[in-house]
Amino acid sequence: MRAPDAGDGAGGVALRPPRHQADPRAVAWWTAQALILAVPVAGAAVAAYWLFTGHPVWLGVLVAGFAVCCLALALAGPRASYRVERWEVTDDAVYTRKGWLTHTWRVAPMSRIQTVDTARGPVQRLFGLADVTVTTASAAGPITIEGLDHELAAELAARLTAITQATPGDAT
Numbered sequence: 001m002r003a004p005d006a007g008d009g010a011g012g013v014a015l016r017p018p019r020h021q022a023d024p025r026a027v028a029w030w031t032a033q034a035l036i037l038a039v040p041v042a043g044a045a046v047a048a049y050w051l052f053t054g055h056p057v058w059l060g061v062l063v064a065g066f067a068v069c070c071l072a073l074a075l076a077g078p079r080a081s082y083r084v085e086r087w088e089v090t091d092d093a094v095y096t097r098k099g100w101l102t103h104t105w106r107v108a109p110m111s112r113i114q115t116v117d118t119a120r121g122p123v124q125r126l127f128g129l130a131d132v133t134v135t136t137a138s139a140a141g142p143i144t145i146e147g148l149d150h151e152l153a154a155e156l157a158a159r160l161t162a163i164t165q166a167t168p169g170d171a172t
Helices: 026-054 057-086 122-126 150-166
Strands: 086-089 095-099 102-110 114-121 130-135 142-151
Touching: 026 057, 026 122, 026 130, 026 142, 086 142, 086 150, 095 142, 114 150, 122 130, 122 142, 130 150
Parallel strands: none
Antiparallel strands: 086 095, 095 102, 114 130, 130 142
C-alpha cells in the first residue's frame, strides 16, 4: 500500500509497519502518569460515597467497581500501548503507528518537516525518557514519538535535522 502522493516528486512514501517500539521504561512512565490521574479520581469517588451518601449498598458496589476499573485501566493501558505503538525514521520519512482499537498511521515525508523538537517533563526525567515531536505543514498536526531514551531522542532530533536540511523542498 502506498500513501497518496506527498508532492515531494518521489511519487509517495510507502506505508509499512514501523520497526521500533518505545523504550521499555516508557511502560513505567505511562503507568505513573495514569496512576497520577486514576488514584485521585478513584479516591474522590470513594470519598464522595462515604461523605455525601447514606451508604446504599448498590452505590457502594458501583463506586468500588468504578475505582477498580480506574486502577485496572491505569495498569493495563500502558502495557497495551507499548505493544501497539511503533515508530521509525528513514532517509525518506518519519513513520508512527498508535492506537489500541483503531490504529492510526502517520507518515511525514522529510520534505514536509518544518521543526523537530524534544521534550522531557519532570516525570519523564525520573525515567530518563524524552519525546521527539516532528511538525509539518499538515492540518493533522505534529507527529510525536513518545517514550524514547533521552540520549536516543537527542540523537534522533539531530539526525532528523540533518536529513531535513539536506532534503530538497520547501516544507509546506
